[in-house]
Amino acid sequence: MTLRSKSAVVTGSTSGIGLGIARALAREGTNVLINGFGEPQDIEKERAGLEAEFGVKALYSPADMTKPDQIADMIRGAEEAFGGVDILVNNAGIQFVSPVEEFPIEKWDQIIAINLSSAFHTTRAAVPGMKARKWGRIINTASAHSLVASPFKAAYVAAKHGIAGLTKTVALELATHGVTVNCISPGYVWTPLVEKQIPDTMSARGLTREQVINDVLLEAQPTKQFVTVEQVGALAAFLCSEAASQITGTNLSIDGGWTAE
Ligand code: NAD
Numbered sequence: 001m002t003l004r005s006k007s008a009v010v011t012g013s014t015s016g017i018g019l020g021i022a023r024a025l026a027r028e029g030t031n032v033l034i035n036g037f038g039e040p041q042d043i044e045k046e047r048a049g050l051e052a053e054f055g056v057k058a059l060y061s062p063a064d065m066t067k068p069d070q071i072a073d074m075i076r077g078a079e080e081a082f083g084g085v086d087i088l089v090n091n092a093g094i095q096f097v098s099p100v101e102e103f104p105i106e107k108w109d110q111i112i113a114i115n116l117s118s119a120f121h122t123t124r125a126a127v128p129g130m131k132a133r134k135w136g137r138i139i140n141t142a143s144a145h146s147l148v149a150s151p152f153k154a155a156y157v158a159a160k161h162g163i164a165g166l167t168k169t170v171a172l173e174l175a176t177h178g179v180t181v182n183c184i185s186p187g188y189v190w191t192p193l194v195e196k197q198i199p200d201t202m203s204a205r206g207l208t209r210e211q212v213i214n215d216v217l218l219e220a221q222p223t224k225q226f227v228t229v230e231q232v233g234a235l236a237a238f239l240c241s242e243a244a245s246q247i248t249g250t251n252l253s254i255d256g257g258w259t260a261e
Pocket of ligand 1 (some may be wrong): 011012013014015016017018035036037038063064065066091092093094114115141142143144185186187188189190191192193194
């Protein structure tokens with residue numbers, strides 16, 4: 001499998017799953033634009049590392065996924081620099097854990113903007129080029145929470161169910177244009193996003209750190225293991241291959257059996 005001569009934009013890829021996907025695509029020879037927040041020197045290290053390790057062109061955009069104009073500029077910039085965006089991975093996401101009646105309104109708005117609306121803004125900007133070239137791959141990082149719910153995650157679960165619906169709709173619209181649109185739904189992957197929600201889950205449920213890891217997080221996963229970012233990256237790279245050209249409109253679980261229960 002090679003994706004040489006293709007170019008990708010991966011939102012929220014300075015860390016965690018997005019970085020894992022960016023690295024998996026670069027390994028296949030794809031130019032990548034990474035995006036997200038972090039320390040400038042750490043981001044530059046990742047960007048330069050992608051070029052040095054895989055011999056591809058790697059760019060960085062600091063576009064804030066809550067800002068539609070910055071998102072449009074990011075896609076336009078990638079199209080100019082790479083000559084097109086063939087692969088779009090909507091991955092940026094944040095979490096907030098709170099009972100619904102105490103859920104801060106600004107957190108609800110922020111999660112819907114980053115985890116759901118940003119994918120609409122990137123997609124509408126990237127689709128014309130994909131249609132013109134008659135080839136494209138759109139992959140949305142959803143979650144097991146696009147299929148099932150957990151308490152105290154109202155905004156996250158709503159956004160993830162929403163992105164699963166957006167995926168199906170856009171897949172149908174692009175079905176005859178050589179563009180596939182799918183979502184990947186991981187269970188718990190050990191990343192900063194999961195680590196950061198442990199203290200809030202400890203207080204929301206009155207548990208210790210070990211209890212949250214074993215009785216809340218891994219409790220959901222029959223395999224009792226975290227998914228790795230490399231495994232999610234490999235699935236994304238497969239979805240970009242020609243072998244996956246008839247896979248569209250699906251929601252692919254990679255969750256250690258969580259949603260089988
Ligand atoms: P992470 O915190 O490691 O990475 C999130 C990335 O998004 C970072 O690069 C961050 O800088 C970026 N980001 C945050 N706000 C942004 C904004 N406003 N604009 C641009 N970038 C922004 O988290 P992760 O665990 O790798 O999560 C990535 C995606 O995977 C999210 O959509 C998350 O919901 C989903 N997911 C994660 C898990 C898990 O267990 N970790 C499970 C299922 C789904």
